[in-house]
Amino acid sequence: MAAIALLAVRFAQGWIYWGGGTRRFIYGPQKLDPAGHWMAYKFQTAMPGALLGTNHLISYLLHHFTLLYIGVIAFSAIEMIAGFMLIAGLMTRLAAVASIGLSTVLMLMFGWQGATCIDEWTMASANFAMGITLFLAGSGAYSLDNYLLRKNSALGERTWFQWLGGSQPLPLSAKGFKRLGLALFWISVVWIVGTYSYYRGSVITPFHGGPVSPAKHxxxxxxxxxxxxxxxxxxxxxxxxxxxxxxxxxxxxxxxxxxxxxxxxxxxxxxxxxxxxxxxxxxxxxxxxxxxxxxxxxxxxxxxxxxxxxxxxxxxxxxxxxxxxxxxxxxxxxxxxxxx
The missing domain is CATH 2.60.40 (Immunoglobulin-like)
Structure with missing residues (x-):
């Protein structure tokens, strides 16, 4: 029942990142064309409100075209590949960790944006939690991880497959799994509530428009x-x-x-x-x-x-x-x- 229940989560998480990557590589290649209005323009708009020094990283990359272009291509490729892996249930936990990393980067750089609500924060925080859920639970039903295990049962004995795949529980005791799950839960709570409070208050302080306004120039x-x-x-x-x-x-x-x-x-x-x-x-x-x-x-x-x-x-x-x-x-x- 849990495996079936996670199908929608795995598909949605995968499609979000698959869609982001394919828009640039397949359906809107102009987004990667430096001769036009490419991703660098969007990247620069994140700079004023980016957290934890990432504004300086963005500034540095904007001054170094080669590194900037490699970064945009790499980020887009990771989005597309990780998205496909989640949709297909292939090396599901590895793809889930990649999606957690992508969500963290998006939260740090673009989390402050959203003229009527913090749109980028909302998407990134939801993806962060979904990635943690998929890492802990695995691929669930109807996945290539399950197919590979049926074809080669010896994979079930491989520690790397247990950690990176998703067709089996993590190789931890019940107590170890509980500790890991609760640790990741509290990381999510601190990260999500903390960034929300920073951007909008409404936790221990009144609502505010953010240290950097996403609506007023x-x-x-x-x-x-x-x-x-x-x-x-x-x-x-x-x-x-x-x-x-x-x-x-x-x-x-x-x-x-x-x-x-x-x-x-x-x-x-x-x-x-x-x-x-x-x-x-x-x-x-x-x-x-x-x-x-x-x-x-x-x-x-x-x-x-x-x-x-x-x-x-x-x-x-x-x-x-x-x-x-x-x-x-x-x-x-x-x-x-x-x-x-």
Missing amino acids: HLSLSNAVILKDGSLRFQAYLDAGTPADPSHILRIELLRSEDGRVVETWDTRALAELPKKSFQNDYPYQQFSAHRFGIVAGVGAKAMIILPPIQAAPLAEGPYLLRVTSVNDHVWTAPVRPVQ
Whole structure:
């Protein structure tokens, strides 16, 4: 009865990863084509909210194309192969462990995303628990593991087959199995509840939108400075928001900090006419660029932006403030250093 009951779980877990891999290798190969809008763009959107230092790993890979491409191909291949193995019930426990690893990586990198709910976290946490269940229980009924065992009963004596396959119980005593099962259960509880609390609260703290908002774009501004020729240079990083939509900057202003008086304004038209050289993007995928409605950027984009020289001359002594306004009327500011 337990073997029959697990069939739907094994199939669903397998199909999720089989579908992810085949979409890239078979049905949507453009996702692996570096000449187009490939997986690197999606990968970069995960960077702002990635946990446990994986944001630095993503940044490193984005700067090293060969390693990035190998990583995307390897991840997709593991998804497809592990998914097929689960569907077929072939080396089921090995495939289940692979699915646990994939779920963990997805949780760390993409778990914060989801504009209305934490969609990526929900999928990854469910897959994490399903992988543990399949590792402990094995393939259940109607599996290639069972077929191989019937064809070669000697496999049943092989420790490696007992641990990697799924047609037999794990080679543990009842007490050992209970300890392992409970240990994996508590790992699941801590991991799933802990990440949920971090992303949304609602455990021991009130609900919150997450340290990194998956719905509202946020722009971090830094290193703003007026150059000798009167141009304004600053660094911008779109470090929050939904990756489904870009953010649009409609207006940038230079203000006197003391009284808030606007010294210079770069309106939508001026921003839309900025040349490509005005944007020194850190990454070749999600980028800041001029658009007919000002400046556009996708989540994860980071760039040094240089604005045309300030017309008001000579500039009085500072301090000055940079103010950036988006199409949603969101405003971000940063102090501006004196003329360099």
